[in-house]
Structure formats: structure tokens, C-alpha cells
Amino acid sequence: xxxxxxxxxxxxxxxxxxxxxxxxxxxxxxxxxxxxxxxxxxxxxxxxxxxxxxxxxxxxxxxxxxxxxxxxxxxxxxxxxxxxxxxxxxxxxxxxxxxxxxxxxxxxxxxxxxxxxxxxxxxxxxxxxxxxxxxxxxxxxxxxxxxxxxxxxxxxxxxxxxxxxxxxxxxxxxxxxxxxxxxxxxxxxxxxxxxxxxxxxxxxxxxxxxxxxxxxxxxxxxxxxxxxxxxxxxxxxxxxxxxxxxxxxxxxxxxxxxxxxxxxxxxxxx
Amino acid sequence: xxxxxxxxxxxxxxxxxxxxxxxxxxxxxxxxxxxxxxxxxxxxxxxxxxxxxxxxxxxxxxxxxxxxxxxxxxxxxxxxxxxxxxxxxxxxxxxxxxxxxxxxxxxxxxxxxxxxxxxxxxxxxxxxxxxxxxxxxxxxxxxxxxxxxxxxxxxxxxxxxxxxxxxxxxxx
Numbered sequence: 001x002x003x004x005x006x007x008x009x010x011x012x013x014x015x016x017x018x019x020x021x022x023x024x025x026x027x028x029x030x031x032x033x034x035x036x037x038x039x040x041x042x043x044x045x046x047x048x049x050x051x052x053x054x055x056x057x058x059x060x061x062x063x064x065x066x067x068x069x070x071x072x073x074x075x076x077x078x079x080x081x082x083x084x085x086x087x088x089x090x091x092x093x094x095x096x097x098x099x100x101x102x103x104x105x106x107x108x109x110x111x112x113x114x115x116x117x118x119x120x121x122x123x124x125x126x127x128x129x130x131x132x133x134x135x136x137x138x139x140x141x142x143x144x145x146x147x148x149x150x151x152x153x154x155x156x157x158x159x160x161x162x163x164x165x166x167x168x169x170x171x172x173x174x175x176x177x178x179x180x181x182x183x184x185x186x187x188x189x190x191x192x193x194x195x196x197x198x199x200x201x202x203x204x205x206x207x208x209x210x211x212x213x214x215x216x217x218x219x220x221x222x223x224x225x226x227x228x229x230x231x232x233x234x235x236x237x238x239x240x241x242x243x244x245x246x247x248x249x250x251x252x253x254x255x256x257x258x259x260x261x262x263x264x265x266x267x268x269x270x
Numbered sequence: 271x272x273x274x275x276x277x278x279x280x281x282x283x284x285x286x287x288x289x290x291x292x293x294x295x296x297x298x299x300x301x302x303x304x305x306x307x308x309x310x311x312x313x314x315x316x317x318x319x320x321x322x323x324x325x326x327x328x329x330x331x332x333x334x335x336x337x338x339x340x341x342x343x344x345x346x347x348x349x350x351x352x353x354x355x356x357x358x359x360x361x362x363x364x365x366x367x368x369x370x371x372x373x374x375x376x377x378x379x380x381x382x383x384x385x386x387x388x389x390x391x392x393x394x395x396x397x398x399x400x401x402x403x404x405x406x407x408x409x410x411x412x413x414x415x416x417x418x419x420x421x422x423x424x425x426x427x428x429x430x431x432x433x434x435x436x437x438x439x440x441x442x
Contacts, residue, residue: 041392044392044395044398044428045392045394045395047395047398048392048394048395048396048397048398049397051397051398051400051401052343052397055397056337057335057337057342057343057396057397057400058335058342058343058396058397059343059394059396059397060343060345060394060395060396060397061332061333061334061335061342061343061344061345061347061396061416062333062345062347062396063335063343097337098335098336098337098338098340098342099335099342100333100334100335100415100416101415101416102333102416110415135394137347137348137370137371137393140348168371168372168441169370169371169372169393169441170348170350170370170371170372171348171371172370172393172394228390228430228432228440229290229430229440229441230441230442258393258394259394260394
């Protein structure tokens with residue numbers, strides 16, 4: 001199969017097939033929930049995913065900005081023609097599946113993608129492609145703060161809590177919270193998105209971060225934001241990713257995802 | 271208990287609704303988003319004729335997907351962005367709006383003043399909500415793509431009263 005076709009399929013999958021880990025987490029939340037009205041909302045969310053898959057339509061009309069993450073192995077010859085092929089695949093996926101043109105330029109011209117790629121070179125073979133359609137109801141609630149290097153964890157928590165509190169119910173809760181700590185300011189926000197692409201049904205491999213995530217989630221769910229009315233858990237998972245940074249600061253990026261957290265990954269070996 | 275209502279929505283029906291009430295709405299609703307709201311309000315301000323009569327009507331903050339001629343996902347978008355356009359539409363007799371999320375505080379005052387209701391529906395559930403839409407028709411601004419105004423014929427469209435005609439909000 002040509003790379004354009006692989007990416008086309010992957011793009012459609014990302015938008016109509018809710019991730020297995022997300023489904024698992026939602027199912028578990030439904031099992032634990034006691035409030036009838038909240039239960040009903042969670043049931044509708046799961047029913048929505050079933051209908052989308054069955055009828056081959058998008059989970060959400062906001063099929064987002066289709067962001068592309070690449071992990072490029074040492075045997076891959078990455079150049080602009082490969083990027084062009086991948087972008088073509090994304091566009092043809094959106095066209096074929098009837099997804100919305102959500103990208104607009106300064107002249108008001110609508111299109112499918114602004115062609116945003118985040119590229120890492122890895123010490124492995126093959127090419128890993130992740131399509132991450134990011135809806136803007138939740139993207140609008142992103143936040144960044146660069147802390148001094150001696151900051152206490154509690155102060156970082158406060159900033160994250162303030163960010164989620166500010167999102168209130170506008171970003172389609174229950175939420176998945178991605179947090180990037182380190183790099184430079186823009187890198188921290190990309191890390192936060194990468195965090196959301198991980199399998200969130202599994203605990204963080206880093207024990208310390210796992211503990212921090214669980215503690216944060218408890219704090220966030222004490223905010224009492226709810227889902228529609230002020231009932232039910234607002235946050236279903238928190239994932240933190242760290243990266244080395246400058247000795248003079250700690251950038252912290254927060255990226256919120258709605259309950260319809262969508263992404264799909266494929267590994268291609270040439 | 272779910273309250274069943276049919277459009278057009280009259281003030282006498284709206285004043286009976288209270289925050290958190292569950293409603294199944296049938297009839298006609300009109301989609302609207304940032305750019306279509308902006309264009310419509312520009313027409314109102316220039317005293318030009320409008321592509322739709324808003325009297326007793328309901329607008330739905332939504333930018334749908336289409337697969338060919340078939341309607342795709344069509345859930346609500348964040349209502350707050352359209353708050354600045356609401357009063358002009360209420361002056362033209364608009365009954366209610368549907369969307370997701372909390373609205374600016376002044377929308378509570380507007381709901382009280384114009385006896386209007388803000389309904390919430392299930393955010394991020396565009397595939398589910400599509401099942402409740404029987405027909406659609408393009409009404410205005412086709413150049414805006416998904417932001418054009420569409421008429422949806424809905425049946426038992428699930429809503430929850432977010433702000434009632436007394437200005438009470440589900441968010442307290």
C-alpha cells in the first residue's frame with residue numbers, strides 16, 4: 001500500500017474509531033458512577049462512539065486540526081516529498097469520510113489541514129505516524145507558564161488546577177489532561193499533546209510521575225465542575241511528560257482533551 | 271420526566287421551563303456559528319432583509335459534517351463565542367439557543383429580559399445527535415462551509431435547560 005493510502009486510512013480511523021484506552025476508561029467511569037443523570041451522559045458518550053463506528057461518521061463534527069506526529073527511524077529518508085505524501089493522505093482521508101474543513105487562512109479560504117508536523121528522530125527502524133485531530137473547544141483552554149527552577153510541586157498543581165477551572169464545562173468534559181514539563185515554552189505544550197497520545201489506561205511508567213498524576217486527578221475532581229451540572233468526575237486521566245530544560249526555569253504546558261480523545265498510530269517498515 | 275416541546279417555541283411554554291429540566295425538542299432548528307452570527311447581525315444592523323425569520327425560533331450552535339449529501343456528525347460548539355451576537359437576535363424574537371458550555375454572565379440577564387432559554391445538549395456526541403435529525407436544508411451563507419446556516423428538522427432532540435427565563439443557570 002502506498003503511504004498516502006496508509007495515512008488516509010489512519011486519518012479516518014482516528015476520527016471515527018474511539019481509542020480503546022479511552023473506551024476502557026469511560027466504561028470504568030460509568031461502572032463507578034452512582035448519579036443517574038451523570039450515568040446517562042456517560043452512556044450517551046459511549047453510544048455516540050458506537051454509532052460513529054457503525055455508520056462510518058466522525059465521533060465529533062469538530063474533526064479538528066489534524067496534527068501529525070512522526071517518529072523517524074534511522075533507515076528513513078525524510079524529505080519534503082515524504083511530508084507532502086503524508087499530508088496528501090490526511091487531506092484525502094478528510095475528503096473521503098466527509099469531515100469538515102475546519103482550517104481557515106487569512107483570506108477566509110477553508111481547507112482541511114494547515115500541515116502541522118511534529119518530528120522526532122529515533123534510534124530505531126521504520127516510521128511511526130500518529131494522526132491527532134485536535135478539536136478547538138478544548139484547544140482554546142490550553143495554558144503555559146514558565147516557573148522558576150526552585151518552584152514547589154504544589155505551585156505547579158495550582159496552575160494546572162486554575163487552567164482546568166477556567167475550562168469549566170466548555171471543553172466537553174469529562175476531560176483528559178496532558179501536561180508537558182520541560183524543554184522550552186513551545187516544546188512543553190507539544191509534550192502535553194504527546195502525553196495525550198499515550199495509552200492512558202495504563203499507569204505512567206515513571207513511578208514518581210504516576211503518583212503525581214493520581215494526586216492531581218484527585219485535586220481536579222474536587223473542583224466540582226461536573227459534566228453538565230455540577231455532578232460527576234470532571235477528569236478521567238492525567239498524563240505528565242518530562243523533558244530536560246534550562247537551569248533557570250521550568251516550562252509547564254497544559255493541554256486539555258474533551259472526552260472524545262482521538263488519535264491513531266501506525267508503524268511502517270520500509 | 272422529560273418535557274416534550276415542538277417549535278416554534280412560544281414565551282408561554284418557555285417560562286414554564288426550569289434549570290435542569292430535560293426536554294425533547296421536535297420541529298425546526300437553525301444552525302449558527304461565529305461567522306454566520308456575525309453576518310446575520312451585520313444585516314440586522316444595516317436594516318436589510320434577513321434570510322430567515324427568527325420570531326419564536328431556535329438556533330443551534332453547530333458546524334455540521336457532510337458526507338456527500340448525507341449529514342455527518344453535528345454536535346454543539348462552545349456557545350460562549352456567540353454571546354456577543356445574542357441580543358440582536360433576541361430583539362428579532364428568537365426564543366432559544368442550543369449549545370455547549372457555560373455562557374457569559376450577561377446572557378443570564380438577556381434570558382430574563384427577553385424570556386429566552388439557553389439549552390445544553392451533549393457536547394462531543396455529534397454522531398448520536400445526528401440520529402435525531404430527520405432532514406436538513408441550506409438556508410444562507412453557503413460560502414461559509416460548515417458555518418453556513420442550515421435548517422434541521424429534529425425529532426426528540428435531547429436538551430437540558432442551562433439558563434431559564436428567570437436567568438437561573440445550571441452552573442449556579
